[in-house]
Amino acid sequence: MSEEQANLLFVDDEQQILVSLRALFRSKxxxxxxxxxxxxxxxIRTKHIHTVVSDQRMPKMTGHELLREIKKISPSTMRIxxxxxxxxxxxxxxxxDGEVFRFISKPWNNDELRxxxxxxxxxxxxxGDDAADLHDQVLEDKSPVGSxxxxxxxxDTPDIxxxxxxxxxxxxxxxxxxxxxxxxxxxxxxxxxxxxxxxxVAGEDTTEFVxxxxxxxxxxxxxxxxxxxxxxxxxSLINQARIFRYLTKPIGDGMLRxxxxxxxxxxxxxxxxxxxxxxxxxxxxxxxxxxxLASKIMGRLxxxxxxxxxxxxxx
Amino acid sequence: MIPRFKAILLMLLVxxxxxxxxxxxxxxxxxxxxxxxxxxxxxxxxxxxxxxxxARWNEDILKSRLRLNKNYDPLVRAMVxxxxxxxxxxFSIKKIDGAHPAVQSALSDYQxxxxxxxxxxxxxxxxxxxxxxxTEYIAFSMHNLSDIIQKTKTKPAVPAETLIALEHHxxxxxxxxxxxxxESYTPEFVERQxxxxxxxxxxxxxxxxxxxxxxxxxxxxxxxxxxLNHVRTMLHKKxxxxxxxxxxxxxxxxxxxxxxxVTYSNLHRQRLEQNRTDQLAFFGYIVLLIIGxxxxxxxxxxxxxxxxxxxxxxxxxxxxxxxxxxxxxxxxEELDRSxxxxxxxxxxxxxxxxxxxxxxxxxxxxxxxxxxVALIHEQMPPLIQLVxxxxxxxELLVDPQSHHDALKEQFSTVAExxxxxxxxxxxxxxxxxxxxSISGLDQISEMVLNMKNFSRLDxxxxxxxxxxxxxxSALTIAQNKLKYKVDVVKNYxxxxxITCAPSQINQVFLNLLVNAAQSMEDRGTITxxxxxxxxxxxxxVEDDGQGIPADAMTHIFDPFFTTxxxxxxxxLGLAIxxxxxxxxxxxxxxxxxxxxxxxxxxxxxxxxxxxxxxxEEVASSQxx
Numbered sequence: 061m062s063e064e065q066a067n068l069l070f071v072d073d074e075q076q077i078l079v080s081l082r083a084l085f086r087s088k089x090x091x092x093x094x095x096x097x098x099x100x101x102x103x104i105r106t107k108h109i110h111t112v113v114s115d116q117r118m119p120k121m122t123g124h125e126l127l128r129e130i131k132k133i134s135p136s137t138m139r140i141x142x143x144x145x146x147x148x149x150x151x152x153x154x155x156x157d158g159e160v161f162r163f164i165s166k167p168w169n170n171d172e173l174r175x176x177x178x179x180x181x182x183x184x185x186x187x188g189d190d191a192a193d194l195h196d197q198v199l200e201d202k203s204p205v206g207s208x209x210x211x212x213x214x215x216d217t218p219d220i221x222x223x224x225x226x227x228x229x230x231x232x233x234x235x236x237x238x239x240x241x242x243x244x245x246x247x248x249x250x251x252x253x254x255x256x257x258x259x260x261v262a263g264e265d266t267t268e269f270v271x272x273x274x275x276x277x278x279x280x281x282x283x284x285x286x287x288x289x290x291x292x293x294x295x296s297l298i299n300q301a302r303i304f305r306y307l308t309k310p311i312g313d314g315m316l317r318x319x320x321x322x323x324x325x326x327x328x329x330x331x332x333x334x335x336x337x338x339x340x341x342x343x344x345x346x347x348x349x350x351x352x353l354a355s356k357i358m359g360r361l362x363x364x365x366x367x368x369x370x371x372x373x374x375x
Numbered sequence: 376m377i378p379r380f381k382a383i384l385l386m387l388l389v390x391x392x393x394x395x396x397x398x399x400x401x402x403x404x405x406x407x408x409x410x411x412x413x414x415x416x417x418x419x420x421x422x423x424x425x426x427x428x429x430a431r432w433n434e435d436i437l438k439s440r441l442r443l444n445k446n447y448d449p450l451v452r453a454m455v456x457x458x459x460x461x462x463x464x465x466f467s468i469k470k471i472d473g474a475h476p477a478v479q480s481a482l483s484d485y486q487x488x489x490x491x492x493x494x495x496x497x498x499x500x501x502x503x504x505x506x507x508x509x510t511e512y513i514a515f516s517m518h519n520l521s522d523i524i525q526k527t528k529t530k531p532a533v534p535a536e537t538l539i540a541l542e543h544h545x546x547x548x549x550x551x552x553x554x555x556x557x558e559s560y561t562p563e564f565v566e567r568q569x570x571x572x573x574x575x576x577x578x579x580x581x582x583x584x585x586x587x588x589x590x591x592x593x594x595x596x597x598x599x600x601x602x603l604n605h606v607r608t609m610l611h612k613k614x615x616x617x618x619x620x621x622x623x624x625x626x627x628x629x630x631x632x633x634x635x636x637v638t639y640s641n642l643h644r645q646r647l648e649q650n651r652t653d654q655l656a657f658f659g660y661i662v663l664l665i666i667g668x669x670x671x672x673x674x675x676x677x678x679x680x681x682x683x684x685x686x687x688x689x690x691x692x693x694x695x696x697x698x699x700x701x702x703x704x705x706x707x708e709e710l711d712r713s714x715x716x717x718x719x720x721x722x723x724x725x726x727x728x729x730x731x732x733x734x735x736x737x738x739x740x741x742x743x744x745x746x747x748v749a750l751i752h753e754q755m756p757p758l759i760q761l762v763x764x765x766x767x768x769x770e771l772l773v774d775p776q777s778h779h780d781a782l783k784e785q786f787s788t789v790a791e792x793x794x795x796x797x798x799x800x801x802x803x804x805x806x807x808x809x810x811x812s813i814s815g816l817d818q819i820s821e822m823v824l825n826m827k828n829f830s831r832l833d834x835x836x837x838x839x840x841x842x843x844x845x846x847x848s849a850l851t852i853a854q855n856k857l858k859y860k861v862d863v864v865k866n867y868x869x870x871x872x873i874t875c876a877p878s879q880i881n882q883v884f885l886n887l888l889v890n891a892a893q894s895m896e897d898r899g900t901i902t903x904x905x906x907x908x909x910x911x912x913x914x915x916v917e918d919d920g921q922g923i924p925a926d927a928m929t930h931i932f933d934p935f936f937t938t939x940x941x942x943x944x945x946x947l948g949l950a951i952x953x954x955x956x957x958x959x960x961x962x963x964x965x966x967x968x969x970x971x972x973x974x975x976x977x978x979x980x981x982x983x984x985x986x987x988x989x990x991e992e993v994a995s996s997q998x999x
Contacts, residue, residue, distance in 0.1 A: 076739075077742065080811065087799065167745045170749045170750060
C-alpha cells in the first residue's frame with residue numbers, strides 16, 4: 061500500500077470470475093482484467109504488469125500459451141495459473157512453457173490467493189530490474205568449457221546420465237546416482253547447477269527431497285524427468301519445489317539439450333544476481349510426510365550451505 | 376467308423392497273410408519232404424537185389440543148360456524174385472513225385488527186357504525140357520538097347536559082326552552126343568553115327584521077304600529107331616536151346632538195370648539238389664517266418680507301445696485340448712469380462728468425461744460464487760459495526776436523558792462507517808457480488824438439472840420423450856468439450872415424442888457430439904437436424920471435421936475400433952451406440968468422406984414394436 065500500487069492482470073473468459081477477482085484485489089492493487097489472450101497481451105504490452113493470473117482453458121489461446129507469450133514480452137512479470145481444470149497436459153505446459161510461479165486451482169481460497177498474489181507482487185517489485193532482461197529460450201549452452209557447474213542425475217538406470225554426459229561433456233561434469241544418499245554425497249562435494257531426477261528412485265519418493273532441496277538451496281534448477289503422470293504431484297512440485305521443467309521419459313537429445321542449457325542459464329543468472337533467487341521462492345511445504353528423511357536431508361544440507369554464497373536468501 | 380473299417384480290413388489282410396504263409400510253408404515242407412530217403416534206399420536196394428537176382432538167374436540158366444540143376448526151381452524162383460523186385464522197383468519209382476521221364480523210360484526199357492527175357496525163359500524151359508527129355512530117353516534107350524543086343528548075340532539068327540557094328544556105332548553116338556551137348560561140337564560126328572546106324576537098320580526099308588532075312592531082330596530095330604529119333608530131336612532142339620540161352624544171357628538186363636540205376640541216380644541227385652534248394656527255401660521260409668513273427672511281435676509290441684504312446688499322446692493332446700479349451704473358455708470369460716470391463720470403462724470414461732466437463736462447468740460459477748460470498752462475509756464487520764452504531768443512535772434518540780454531544784458523536788460514527796462503506800463501493804460490490812453469486816448458483820442448478828435430465832436416474836427407464844430435449848441435454852453435458860471449438864447449428868424440426876430409453880439415447884447423442892468435436896482439429900461446426908419421417912424420427916449429427924477414412928467406414932461400429940490415439944478412446948463408444956439404437960429397433964448409419972466431415976443419421980421408431988423387451992434389455996444393460 062505504498063505510494064505506487066502494483067498492477068495486476070486477471071485473464072479469464074468467464075466474466076463473473078473477473079468480477080470476483082477484481083472485487084478481491086482492487087482495494088490493494090490496480091486491477092486489469094481481460095477476457096482472453098489477445099486482450100491480455102495488449103495490456104501486457106502497454107502496462108507494466110507485476111503479476112498476471114490467468115485461467116488455463118480459454119478459447120483461442122490457452123493459459124500456458126498466454127503465459128509463454130507474456131514471458132517473452134515481459135520476463136519480469138510473475139505468472140500464476142488459476143484453473144479449475146488441472147489435466148496433466150495443462151500442468152506440464154504451464155511449467156515448461158509458461159514457467160509459472162504458482163499453479164492455483166479453482167475454486168480458490170481468497171486468503172491463500174491473496175497471499176500468493178501478494179508474494180508474487182512483492183517478488184516482482186523487488187526483482188523487476190534484474191528480471192527485466194531474463195530473456196527466454198537459450199538454445200545453445202554458452203557456458204565456458206569446464207566451468208565446473210555439475211549436473212546431478214538421480215535415476216534408477218544409467219541411460220539418462222549417459223545421455224546427459226553425451227550432450228554436455230564439453231561443458232559440464234555429469235554425476236550419476238541411484239538414490240538420495242548417493243545424491244547427497246555428490247551434493248556435499250560438488251557444485252551442482254542442475255538436478256535431473258525421477259519422482260521415484262530406488263523405490264523411494266524423491267519429491268519431498270526435491271522440495272526440501274529447493275527450499276534450502278533455491279539456486280539449483282530442478283528438472284523432473286519421469287514416466288509418472290500425476291497432475292497433483294506435478295502441481296505440488298511446481299508450487300513447492302519450483303521445478304524448472306517437468307519432462308516425460310524418454311526424451312530426445314534435441315529437446316533435452318536446450319532445456320539443460322536454459323537451466324544452466326537460469327542457474328548462472330541467479331548466481332550472478334542473487335536478488336533473482338526470490339523468484340525461486342517456494343510455497344511452504346504443506347506437510348512433511350517423512351520427518352526422518354527431512355531431518356536427514358536438512359542435516360546434510362546445512363553442511364552444504366557454507367559452500368554457497370546465498371545460503372539464507374530464500375528462507 | 377473309418378478306424379473300425381480299417382481294423383476289419385487289417386484283420387482280413389492278416390488272416391489272408393497267415394493263411395498264405397502257412398500254405399506256402401506246408402508246400403515247402405512237402406517239397407522238402409518229397410525226397411523220401413527210405414524209399415530211395417528201398418529203390419537202391421531193390422536195384423542191387425535185381426542185379427544179384429539177374430546174375431544168379433543167368434547162372435541158373437547156364438546151370439540148367441548144363442543140367443547142373445536137377446530141375447527148374449531155382450530158375451523159377453529167380454524169375455519170381457525178378458518179377459517181384461521189378462514190380463516193387465516200378466512201384467517205388469512211381470511213388471516218386473514229379474516228372475522223371477528218363478527214369479521212367481529206362482525203367483520201361485528194363486521192364487521190356489525183363490518181359491522178353493521171361494518170354495524167352497518160358498521158351499527155353501519148354502525147348503530145354505524137350506531136349507532134356509530126349510537126352511534122358513537116349514541114355515535110357517541106349518542102356519536098354521545094349522542089354523537087348525547082348526541078349527541077341529546069343530541068337531545065331533543075327534550075324535555077330537552086325538551086332539558088334541551096332542554096338543560100336545551106338546557107343547560112338549553116345550560119345551558124340553556127350554561131346555555135342557557138353558561142348559559146342561558140331562553135330563557132324565553125331566550125324567555120321569546116325570547115318571551109320573540108319574544104314575544098319577536099312578532093311579526096314581527092304582521088302583518083307585528080305586526082312587525075314589534081316590539081320591537085326593525087330594526089337595533092336597524098333598528101339599534103335601526110337602533112339603535115333605530122340606537123337607535127331609536132340610540135334611534139332613539143341614541149337615534152339617543154345618540159341619535161346621545165348622539170347623537170354625545176352626539180353627541186356629544188367630545194362631537196362633544199370634540205365635535205370637544211372638537215370639535214377641541222376642534223378643536222385645537232381646532231387647537231392649532240388650531238395651537242398653527246397654530245404655534252403657524252407658529254411659529261408661522258416662527264417663522269414665521267424666523274422667516275420669519276430670517282426671510281427673515286435674511290431675505288435677511297438678505298435679502296442681506306439682498305440683499306447685499314441686493313446687498317451689492323444690490323451691495328452693486331449694488333456695492339452697481340454698486345457699486349451701479351458702484356457703480358451705477362461706480367455707473367453709476373461710475377454711468377456713475385459714469386454715465388460717471395457718464397456719464399463721467406456722461408461723466410466725464417458726461418465727468421467729461428463730463428470731469432468733460438468734465439474735468444470737460447475738467449478739467456475741462455484742469458484743466465483745464462493746469467492747463472492749467469502750468476500751461479502753469479509754465485509755460483515757463494518758456492516759455489523761454500522762448496524763450496531765445505528766442501533767446505538769436510535770437508542771440515544773429515544774432516550775430523553777441522552778446528551779446532545781453523545782448523539783452527535785454517534786451520528787458521526789454511523790456516518791463514518793456508512794461513508795467508508797459508500798466510499799469503497801462496498802454496498803455496490805456486495806450487490807454485484809451477490810447478484811453474480813445468484814447467477815453462479817443458478818448456473819450450477821441448471822447444470823445439475825441437465826445432469827438429471829441427461830441421466831434420468833429419477834425417471835422411468837422407458838419414457839415418451841422429445842429427442843430435441845435429449846439433444847439439448849447432451850449439448851449441455853458436452854458443453855465443456857464444445858465450448859471453445861464448436862459452433863452448434865440447431866435445425867430442430869417439429870417432431871413427435873417417441874418411446875425410448877432416454878438416458879441411453881442421450882448417451883448416444885453425447886457420444887456423437889463428443890466424437891464430432893474430437894474430429895475437429897481446430898474449430899468447426901456441428902449441425903443438429905431432427906425431422907419426422909413417417910413412423911420414425913430421424914436425428915442427424917453432422918460435423919465438418921476430419922471425416923472417416925474409407926477403409927475405416929466398415930469398422931466404424933465394431934467394438935474396439937478406434938481412429939483415436941491410444942488412450943483417447945476405448946473404441947467402444949460407437950459400438951455401444953450401435954447396440955443401443957439396435958435395441959430400440961432403430962438404425963444408425965454414417966456417411967463420410969475423409970477430410971469432409973461426417974454425418975451420423977439415427978432413425979428411431981416412434982413406437983418400437985418390442986417395447987417390453989426394450990425395457991427389459993435396457994434395464995439389464997443398465998445393470999451391466
